[in-house]
Amino acid sequence: MLARSCCAAVVGVDAIPVNVEVDVGRGLPVFQIVGLPETAVRESRDRIRTALRNGGYGFPKGRITVNLSPADIRKEGTGFDLAIALGILAASGLLPMEAVASHLALGELSLDGKVNPVRGALAASVLADPVTIHGILVPVANAAEASASGKIPVFAVQSLGDAADHLAGRRILEARKPVDFSRLCWWAEDADFRDVAGQQHAKRALEIAAAGNHNILMSGPPGSGKTMLARRIPGILPPLSFEEALETSRIYSAAGLLNSRTGLVVKRPFRAPHHTISDAGLVGGGSHPRPGEVSLAHHGVLFLDEFPEFRKSLLDLLRQPLEDRMLTVSRAAYTVRFPASIMLVAAMNPCPCGYADDPEGRCRCQTFAIDRYRARISGPLMDRMDIQIEVPSLSYGDIRRAGEGESSLTIRERVIHARELQELRFSQKKYSCNAAMDAPAIREFCKTGAEGDQLLARAADRLHLSARGISRVLKIARTIADLEESQTIESCHLAEAVQYRRLSPNDGDGFGK
Structure with missing residues (x-):
C-alpha cells in the first residue's frame, strides 16, 4: 500500500x-x-x-x-x-x-x-x-x-x-499560540555608554554609525576603550521590527541556535568571532552550506576585534557582502544565498605593539613592520569602512570622570528618531537606512549646495577619495542631518562627515599598500 x-x-x-x-x-x-x-x-x-x-x-x-x-x-x-x-x-x-x-x-x-x-x-x-x-x-x-x-x-x-x-483523532492536540512579540524584552540596560570614560569623539561617531547603520573602524592603543565602546553599540540600536526578527530567526533556526523558549531572536545580534575563525565559519559554507558569523549578525552588529590579525584572504571575503548585503555560496548542484545586512564594527591597534602614535614614544616597531601590519587590510576593504576614527589613550582625569556622560538610553532615543526619518524616506525602497542607499537615492536625497560641493571637492582632492569614498561621505552627511532633524545637508554636516575618513587607505598612513 x-x-x-x-x-x-x-x-x-x-x-x-x-x-x-x-x-x-x-x-x-x-x-x-x-x-x-x-x-x-x-x-x-x-x-x-x-x-x-x-x-x-x-x-x-x-x-x-x-x-x-x-x-x-x-x-x-x-x-x-x-x-x-x-x-x-x-x-x-x-x-x-x-x-x-x-x-x-x-x-x-x-x-x-x-x-x-x-x-x-x-x-x-x-x-x-x-x-x-x-x-x-x-x-x-x-x-x-x-x-x-x-x-x-x-x-x-x-x-x-x-x-x-x-x-x-484519538486525542486532538491544541494548536500552539504564537509568542506575543510586542511583550518580549528586547533591550536591557546592562552595558551603558555612560560607563565609558571620555572618548566623546568616538561616542559621537558610534551614534552616527548606529543611526545610519554605517560600518566603522576604530584605531587606537591598547586600553583606550575600543572593545568597551563596541560592546555597548547594541544598547543604542533601535529595536527589531517583527519582520526583521522573523528574518533573523530563520537564520538562527537553520543554524540550530534559536532560543526554544521565545522562538524568535528578540534583540539585535552582536557577534564577535575570534581572529582564528575559518572561512566557512565567518561567511558560511561547508559541504552543506550553513550560515556563518556574517549572516548570524544579520540586522545587528559584527564586531571584529584585532582587525589586522584576521587573515587577509578571510577579510577580503567581506567585500562582497558589505556591498550587496547578501552572501552567495555556490556548489556544483545549487547556489545558496544568505542575508547579510550587517553593521561591521572593527577595532585595531595602529601598529603591532599598539603605541605607534604614543606621545611618550613607547613604540619600538620598525617602519617596515608597521607597513606590513597595516597592509593586512586591503585598500578596497578599507574603502568600505564608512567611518574611520582614532580612539586615543585616556588621561587619569578622563578615567576618573567615568559615569558622567550621556546614557545609552538618551543616545538611543536620537538614533530611533533618525531611523524613523529614514524609514519614511525609503518607504518605497527595499532598504530602510542611509548606509544601503544606491546611486539614484544618493542623487535624490544627498543634494548639497554650491558651498557643500566646493567643500566636498577639496576633501576628495586632499584625501584622494574614490567614487565609493565620496558616496560614503554623502551617506554619513545625510545621517548627521537626520540626527539634527535637517531636511537638507548643510556644509557643517559635510565637514563632520569628511573628518570620519581620516584613516582612508590613500591618505598616506600606509593602509592597503
Missing part, C-alpha cells in the same frame, strides 16, 4: 517541500530510502524501526520503499524521521492517509519513540501552504519558533504516539 506524508528540507536558510512516499509491499524484508539521502537520513531506518516497535506499533513485514521527492536534491539531517514513520503507519493501515498527507511533520526520533528537536522548523512553517497543509507537527522544543509566523496551526508532539493519536 502506498501512502504519502509531508516534510521539508533546509537549504541555506530556506526550506523546500519534500514529499515522503512510502510503499509497503510484498517481498523480502528490506527497508530502503531513495531520493539522495545523506548518511544521517539513511541511518534513520534503524531509529524508525526501533521507535515503532518500542511505541507498540510493531514493524511491517515485507519490502518498504521510501522515496524523498524531489529526488535531485540531497537530503541531510534527521528531521525526516517523524514524517517517514507516520508514512509507514499510514501505509500499514494504522493511520488515515488523508490526515497524514495533510500535515507537515518534522522531528528526529529517539529509540523509545520520543521526538527530538531539529533545525529549520521556522523556515518550514513559513514555507507551508495553508491550502494543502492543515497543520504542522513539530517537537515541543521547536513549537515556539514554528508558531512565530502565525501562518498555520502548529502542534507540539513529545512522542511518535502523540502524533499518531492526533492524526487518528
Whole structure:
C-alpha cells in the first residue's frame, strides 16, 4: 500500500517541500530510502524501526520503499524521521492517509519513540501552504519558533504516539499560540555608554554609525576603550521590527541556535568571532552550506576585534557582502544565498605593539613592520569602512570622570528618531537606512549646495577619495542631518562627515599598500 506524508528540507536558510512516499509491499524484508539521502537520513531506518516497535506499533513485514521527492536534491539531517514513520503507519493501515498527507511533520526520533528537536522548523512553517497543509507537527522544543509566523496551526508532539493519536483523532492536540512579540524584552540596560570614560569623539561617531547603520573602524592603543565602546553599540540600536526578527530567526533556526523558549531572536545580534575563525565559519559554507558569523549578525552588529590579525584572504571575503548585503555560496548542484545586512564594527591597534602614535614614544616597531601590519587590510576593504576614527589613550582625569556622560538610553532615543526619518524616506525602497542607499537615492536625497560641493571637492582632492569614498561621505552627511532633524545637508554636516575618513587607505598612513 502506498501512502504519502509531508516534510521539508533546509537549504541555506530556506526550506523546500519534500514529499515522503512510502510503499509497503510484498517481498523480502528490506527497508530502503531513495531520493539522495545523506548518511544521517539513511541511518534513520534503524531509529524508525526501533521507535515503532518500542511505541507498540510493531514493524511491517515485507519490502518498504521510501522515496524523498524531489529526488535531485540531497537530503541531510534527521528531521525526516517523524514524517517517514507516520508514512509507514499510514501505509500499514494504522493511520488515515488523508490526515497524514495533510500535515507537515518534522522531528528526529529517539529509540523509545520520543521526538527530538531539529533545525529549520521556522523556515518550514513559513514555507507551508495553508491550502494543502492543515497543520504542522513539530517537537515541543521547536513549537515556539514554528508558531512565530502565525501562518498555520502548529502542534507540539513529545512522542511518535502523540502524533499518531492526533492524526487518528484519538486525542486532538491544541494548536500552539504564537509568542506575543510586542511583550518580549528586547533591550536591557546592562552595558551603558555612560560607563565609558571620555572618548566623546568616538561616542559621537558610534551614534552616527548606529543611526545610519554605517560600518566603522576604530584605531587606537591598547586600553583606550575600543572593545568597551563596541560592546555597548547594541544598547543604542533601535529595536527589531517583527519582520526583521522573523528574518533573523530563520537564520538562527537553520543554524540550530534559536532560543526554544521565545522562538524568535528578540534583540539585535552582536557577534564577535575570534581572529582564528575559518572561512566557512565567518561567511558560511561547508559541504552543506550553513550560515556563518556574517549572516548570524544579520540586522545587528559584527564586531571584529584585532582587525589586522584576521587573515587577509578571510577579510577580503567581506567585500562582497558589505556591498550587496547578501552572501552567495555556490556548489556544483545549487547556489545558496544568505542575508547579510550587517553593521561591521572593527577595532585595531595602529601598529603591532599598539603605541605607534604614543606621545611618550613607547613604540619600538620598525617602519617596515608597521607597513606590513597595516597592509593586512586591503585598500578596497578599507574603502568600505564608512567611518574611520582614532580612539586615543585616556588621561587619569578622563578615567576618573567615568559615569558622567550621556546614557545609552538618551543616545538611543536620537538614533530611533533618525531611523524613523529614514524609514519614511525609503518607504518605497527595499532598504530602510542611509548606509544601503544606491546611486539614484544618493542623487535624490544627498543634494548639497554650491558651498557643500566646493567643500566636498577639496576633501576628495586632499584625501584622494574614490567614487565609493565620496558616496560614503554623502551617506554619513545625510545621517548627521537626520540626527539634527535637517531636511537638507548643510556644509557643517559635510565637514563632520569628511573628518570620519581620516584613516582612508590613500591618505598616506600606509593602509592597503
